[in-house]
Amino acid sequence: MLEKETISFEKTIIAGVVTQQQSEEKLTEYLDELEFLTFTAGGQVVKRFSQKMERPNPKTYLGTGKIEEIHLYIKEHDIKTIIFDDELSPSQSKNITKILDIKVLDRTNLILDIFAQRAETSYARTQVELAQCIYLLPRLSGMWTHLERQRGGIGMRGPGETEIETDRRIVRDRIALLKEKIKTIDRQMGVQRGNRGAMVRVALVGYTNVGKSTLMNVISKSEVFVENKLFATLDTTVRKVVIKNLPFLLSDTVGFIRKLPTQLIDSFKSTLDEVREADLLLHVVDISHPEFEDHIASVNQILQDIKSNDKPTIMVFNKIDAYKPLVIDHDDLITEKTNRHNTLEDWKATWMSTVGEEKALFISATNKENFEEFREKIYEAVRAIHISRFPYNNFLYPDYKDNHAEEKE
Structure with a gap:
């Protein structure tokens, strides 16, 4: 008897904030979408966290008490990843990682990861890699040691280990190289569009x-x-x-x-x-x-x-x-x-x-x-x-020539 193939999903929690600009109903919609994004990337959302705030905490996105609540939940349920609904600043990401000691992603990081999975052609892979490098550049400081511990899974696909071990100068060089490569392909695709x-x-x-x-x-x-x-x-x-x-x-x-x-x-x-x-x-x-x-x-x-x-x-x-x-x-x-x-x-x-x-x-x-x-x-x-x-295209107007013969004469 053949064994059924079991799909292993990464245990994940997601988090967002209710603010003056974003109602509780709106956050629920966004978190529903974030959960679908997580599933698409290969994760299973086991818990949602939200907090009402005037604006996200500039240091840790969520308040200190909520972060501690999440930390306790992570320890009790062996959670490997947390994904935030908004794009985190480099300092927010660094501070949250230091406290929770798990993989910390945001919506942008997650979407980039899905794109990395879905890119089939060389051109699509080049586009995704460029987007990932641009995203990672301001986040290099203090990030790689954490990634060394958390290899694989959601958010880890992308430029590759050589980028993880590199410094800003090499990443900038890589970005410049990718931009030139894309410019070349853009010109080729422009010619293709012209040839149509x-x-x-x-x-x-x-x-x-x-x-x-x-x-x-x-x-x-x-x-x-x-x-x-x-x-x-x-x-x-x-x-x-x-x-x-x-x-x-x-x-x-x-x-x-x-x-x-x-x-x-x-x-x-x-x-x-x-x-x-x-x-x-x-x-x-x-x-x-x-x-x-x-x-x-x-x-x-x-x-x-x-x-x-x-x-x-x-x-x-x-x-x-x-x-x-x-x-x-x-x-x-x-x-x-x-x-x-x-x-x-x-x-x-x-x-x-x-x-x-x-x-x-x-x-x-x-x-x-x-x-x-x-x-x-x-x-x-x-x-x-x-x-x-093409106002005089005959195949669209089969009777045009006959009806307008006198005008042309």
């Missing part, structure tokens, strides 16, 4: 894990990697798609996330160039996620940061098959989700249908629900862009 000709470019954008890759597979009939984890896809995939008689290029880009590390935005410049150079954006939203409105706002903010917020955009609300509306029982004051699903008419009657310049679409990429309307909408949008670019 004048075809209309459409880019899928959205929060991580909203179903962009599944949608890409269905539209282009390709096999892009899909998994129910955050950041399943890092490398941009570009496919030629033909709807009716009209060809265009469709790209699947890296998913966005709240509090996306600035190091990643900088190092993934070429990946984001696919968004910057797109003629049309399909903003995919997981409508079954309880915080999808926040996800929309986060994506719009990043699009604004990379100066792509003014592009023609179609909102695509995905996973309508997974959405479960809330029903309130007024007698028992209980709110619960029902298995009843909204119809397309129900969705089109909501405020969501008017989000953006164009009418929004409601689909299920997995079940191909409402896909004919989706394809027709994309065809019309791409066709309009193509017409504005």
Whole structure:
């Protein structure tokens, strides 16, 4: 009898703060996401800690009493890692490590680690390594002896042991080298984009894990990697798609996330160039996620940061098959989700249908629900862009020559 393969998860605790700018409800949402990030990285969250504060403690992020409470819990339950929801300053990280004597990570460190796991191509690995080196540079002091004790696991993937043993000068040299390497690849990718000709470019954008890759597979009939984890896809995939008689290029880009590390935005410049150079954006939203409105706002903010917020955009609300509306029982004051699903008419009657310049679409990429309307909408949008670019293109206007023969004469 074959033994089942057992997956070993790293026992982890997570922590965050409730402040004037961040309510308790908002922190719960962030910690839910941080727990999913931890699971994606290979950890198991066994406990959450939070504290109400005016602002995070500049020395230890949390208050002295809360840190002691965490320290006691760590000893009693043999915890190996703690992850904080916000980016820690180098001094905060150093002070917390000294007190707790375990691996101390923050959200940025965790996301960088997931990217290190997911990077498949040489280019993606170079981008991730650059982001990690930039993050680690101010944190070198007093960090390596701790890492020597805590090899392996979450947050330990990355540049490699040579960087752990090095000094600031060598890390700076490494950063300069990686930047030059990325510049070279950026130029090559720029040439590749130029060689694609004048075809209309459409880019899928959205929060991580909203179903962009599944949608890409269905539209282009390709096999892009899909998994129910955050950041399943890092490398941009570009496919030629033909709807009716009209060809265009469709790209699947890296998913966005709240509090996306600035190091990643900088190092993934070429990946984001696919968004910057797109003629049309399909903003995919997981409508079954309880915080999808926040996800929309986060994506719009990043699009604004990379100066792509003014592009023609179609909102695509995905996973309508997974959405479960809330029903309130007024007698028992209980709110619960029902298995009843909204119809397309129900969705089109909501405020969501008017989000953006164009009418929004409601689909299920997995079940191909409402896909004919989706394809027709994309065809019309791409066709309009193509017409504005090539007003005398005969394949779009088969009767143009005949109807305008007298004008030309």
